[in-house]
Amino acid sequence: MHIAEGFLPPAHAIGWTVAAAPFVVHGARAVAREVRENPESTLLLGAAGAFTFVLSAIKLPSVTGSSSHPTGTGAGAILFRPPVMALLGTVVLLFQALLLAHGGLTTLGANAFSMAIVGPWAGYGAYRLTRGLGGGLLPGVFAGMAVADLATYVTTSLQLALAFPDASSGFAGAAVKFLGVFAITQIPLAIGEGLLGVLLFRVLTVNARPELERLGVLKS
Amino acid sequence: MNRRRLVTVLLVLGVVALFAVPLIAGGPADYTGTDNQATTVIQQQDPGYEPWFHSVLPPLSPSVESGLFAVQAALGGAVLGYVLGRLRGRRAVREASTSETPGAGATGDGPQ
Known part of the structure; x- marks a missing residue:
């Protein structure tokens, strides 16, 4: 989902940056408030950030003969609600853009919009929906993690289609092409990410029960 | 098991x-x-x-690049391991201090 540096036309680069900025600022305030009001959350916030940091560094092979990487943003969104991930996800993207030449500064806004904003919100929605329908914590975590991953890549495909519409079939045709690159490759990764999320939350439910209860993830 | x-x-x-x-x-x-x-x-x-814009860093050789990705994963893994280790240690301390209350909590299915 990393759109490479310089690969969005300037108008799109600016547009996505302007669109993402308020979410990231709001996210920074959400993180600051969480740390100030609940200092005991700092450990779990670190875990959520670290989880994204690890997962977005790992390129995994997929059934299509391509490789891609997970995003890991669902865990933090479920624990702390999505705004927190707008900051943490953007920090990860900035790190990769500056030090790893992966993604870029001009495409940071667009990449943050897909990975740090749409992904966490979609994942959080899937988690809440699963819980609302009577699903337990772990099924909810699985759905939330997997959907956050998939939604990120669908968003990237649509962003690219918007910037590079097909000469004959327009936006829709281009969307099909970009989704063809990203979507199917991403399905096994999303499932894998869901399973990793379940593993993480199984550890947390045993060892961080007080925090999960305070955050409303587990009933006290 | x-x-x-x-x-x-x-x-x-x-x-x-x-x-x-x-x-x-x-x-x-x-x-x-x-x-x-x-x-x-x-x-x-x-x-x-x-x-219309190029990475701040010059293009890296694939081996250096994969090394940097490994560094990213290692940093994240270290922090994650530290946090989970602390949480686990904290629980061990708490369980030792409330010593031997059998079935404490809903997860009383034995030590891991």
Whole structure:
């Protein structure tokens, strides 16, 4: 989902940056408030950030003969609600853009919009929906993690289609092409990410029960 | 092996299988990153498009690049391990101080 540096036309680069900025600022305030009001959350916030940091560094092979990487943003969104991930996800993207030449500064806004904003919100929605329908914590975590991953890549495909519409079939045709690159490759990764999320939350439910209860993830 | 531990092992095996099976069964494929494929599609869509900005860093050799990705994963893994270790240690301390209240909490299915 990393759109490479310089690969969005300037108008799109600016547009996505302007669109993402308020979410990231709001996210920074959400993180600051969480740390100030609940200092005991700092450990779990670190875990959520670290989880994204690890997962977005790992390129995994997929059934299509391509490789891609997970995003890991669902865990933090479920624990702390999505705004927190707008900051943490953007920090990860900035790190990769500056030090790893992966993604870029001009495409940071667009990449943050897909990975740090749409992904966490979609994942959080899937988690809440699963819980609302009577699903337990772990099924909810699985759905939330997997959907956050998939939604990120669908968003990237649509962003690219918007910037590079097909000469004959327009936006829709281009969307099909970009989704063809990203979507199917991403399905096994999303499932894998869901399973990793379940593993993480199984550890947390045993060892961080007080925090999960305070955050409303587990009933006290 | 208790049930909880069995589920953990199965989950880990599931994740490994999910990525090992395509590698083994898929035969030769070059596993290009989707990000690079997307760049190729962009150039097909608009052959005249020139990136108008370049990475702050000069292009890295693939080996250096994969090393840096490994550093990123290692940093994240270290922090995650530290946090989970502290949480686990904290629980051990708490359980020792409330010593031997059997079935304390809903997860009283034995030590891990």
